[in-house]
Amino acid sequence: MKLTKSRQAATIFYIFFSIVFVALGFWQINRGNEKTEIIEAFELQQQEQAIEFSSNSEKWERVYISGKLDDERIIYLDNVIHKGILGFKVLAPVFIEDNKIILVDFGWIKQPQSRDQVSFVSISENKNISVSGVLETPEMGLILSEDIFTNTWPKISQSKSITALESLFDEEIIKFILLSDYRADTGFIYLKPVVANMPPVKHYGYAGQWFVMFIALSIMYLYFLRKSSNE
Incomplete structure (x- = not known):
């Protein structure tokens, strides 16, 4: 039994x-x-020609925008590592229509030795710019500090989330970040978007x-x- x-x-x-x-x-x-x-x-879509951004645009779609660059409100996305080197992604707002802005990720730069040395970088000599790239909607991600942003411009941000970033602006923010194609005029390094986290x-x-x-x-x-x- x-x-x-x-x-x-x-x-x-x-x-x-x-x-x-x-x-x-x-x-x-x-x-x-x-x-x-x-x-x-995603790879198939990236072979398509960029189309003009509209309210019907979707995540990972290749689009282009034309508008006025606001390089006095630059945001540095913190803790972005490229080839073992710590750096920032450079984000800046572009006014496109009806006082709405879309944040553009212009690329990666090496982080200075001291955060006290963080200053504004030159994105474009011409404030009226056209940018093509890929639309993304980043999540909040892991926050390594209690304070998401530094106090003064240019801001250092612990998050790339639109929900967090829109608190920095009075204007209406488009619910996408435009990951810019490589631009020789900036000198920033282009980092390919991570489509799948695994x-x-x-x-x-x-x-x-x-x-x-x-x-x-x-x-x-x-x-x-x-x-x-x-x-």
Whole structure:
């Protein structure tokens, strides 16, 4: 009787965790497939010619804008690492229509040795500019400081979230950041947007781990059944 109860408990344990491991494995595969489709769609869209920005524009769409650059309210996005070097992404507002502004990410610059040395950088000699690039909607992300922004302009920001950044402006903010294409006139370094926070291969790797755990559990269960049958 005791042995039968042990086998029943082991069987219930095996069935439950087998379902969990296999389900998690297939879930990771599906996530990997979804990320693959997103990346492929993004890459395909980047081959298209930029179209004029409108209220119908969507995330990751290639667009262009024309407007007036406000380089007196520059925002430096903090803690952006490029090739092992700490730096800033340079954001600045551009007025496009009806006193609305869109924040443009002009690229990456190396961070000075001291934050006291942070100053305004030259983005363009001409205030009336045209910019093409990709629309993105960044999330709040990890905040490393209690204060999201420094007190004076140019601001150093711990977040690229529109929800956070719009608090710096009285004007209406378009709910996108325009990641500018490479511009030789700025000298800033272009960083390719991160479309997926985790690449598909990692999801497939995690799926493999769940299936390996299922196989290991199955071997242990069969070993237990064989051993208990001999007793």
